[in-house]
Amino acid sequence: MAETRGERARHWRYEELPGVDLLRAHYIRKSFVRHTHEHFVIAAIADGVEVFHHGSGDQYAGAGALALVNPDTPHTGRAGVPEGWQYGAVYPSPDVVAAIAAETTTLRGTPGFVTPVLDDPYTVHLVHQMLRATDEGNPLAADTLLRVIVTRLLRLNGGTLPRREVRTAGARTAARARAVLEERMATPPTLEQLAAGLGTSPFALLRAFRGTYGMPPHTWLTDARVRRARRLLDAGTTPSEAAVTVGFTDQPHLNRHFSRIVGVPPGAYQRERKNVQDARGDRSVASGAWQWNGQQGMSTRTYGPVTEAARPPRAQGTRSRREGRSRTAPWYGTHSASGSPSDSPGSPSA
DSSP states (O other), X not given: OEEETTEEEEEEEOTTSTTEEEEEEEESSOEEEEEOOSSOEEEEEEEEEEEEEETTEEEXXXXXXXXEEOTTOOEEEEESSTTOEEEEEEEEOHHHHXXXXXXXXXXXXXXXXXXXXXXXXXXXXXXHHHHHHHHTTOHHHHHHHHHHHHHHHHHHHEEEEOOOOOOSHHHHHHHHHHHHHHHTSSSOOOHXXXXXXXXXXXXXXXXXXXHHHSSOHHHHHHHHHHHHHHHHHHTTOOHHHHHHHHTOSSHHHHHHHHHHHXXXXXXXXXXXXXXXXXXXXXXXXXXXXXXXXXXXXXXEEEXXXXXXXXXXXXXXXXXXXXTXXXXXXXXXXXXXXXXOOOSOOSSTTO
């Protein structure tokens, strides 16, 4: 769990769900720089508003909506209201999504999301149920909910992603430049040196690279360094060693960029990844989960220093404040004698 000035975030894995990353966070001042993910992003907004630049403009996702980003798609992220935004996110790998799509949909080719924001409180509710299932060590519920979530989103907002074919001379040059940067990540050339080695001019390369990958070479390089640092941290490399290996000057340099892209510092990230089966205990306080208090359909939301009653999500997503009242966060599960999340919400067609 990483905490900074009232903000909280936890980025972790659940070993029974290979190929899936998980995040629960409350950000207020956090601003994510332009970056990409190797996995899909399914971010379920519980409270507040997130604004993220995607494609040609800003997208707004309020409480009851999902922010959906396909792999390798440049985007940013920031708060859209003063109180920030709270959300839970699931990051399934392309292989995981493709396997679910092949079994439960008629999509052919590479599946993906058509629009970046979907107002669907029911699926938001399912995402938070799934996160709670991982907190409680319930792999059957977590796996079931993951499959229902992905299937539902692909049926509501799915399509076949276009194949990225390198056809133009500019795109081919950009691809060659990317290969050079990947090979020389720790000691990259200048833009002029890179362009000269490829037989083009600096500005021509800059235009080609931005047009192909959605960001200039130096921004792409920072993103790629953080990606590689994540893999090194997953393998047990210390943050200081990972920083130097990928080309950052020192660990504080890695910390700054890592937090602005992943959402947590590398040390907190690595601790969670090393300990995917945390000792059981009061996970509601540690992770910000919403837990039952056993009072006739009411739950207690414990997130930071404030505790308040929360009801199930309404039928339509709204902004976080209207007429002086805050939008409450969705439940993680339906009340039961065991206090566990409800059983599967039905077939994937739910």
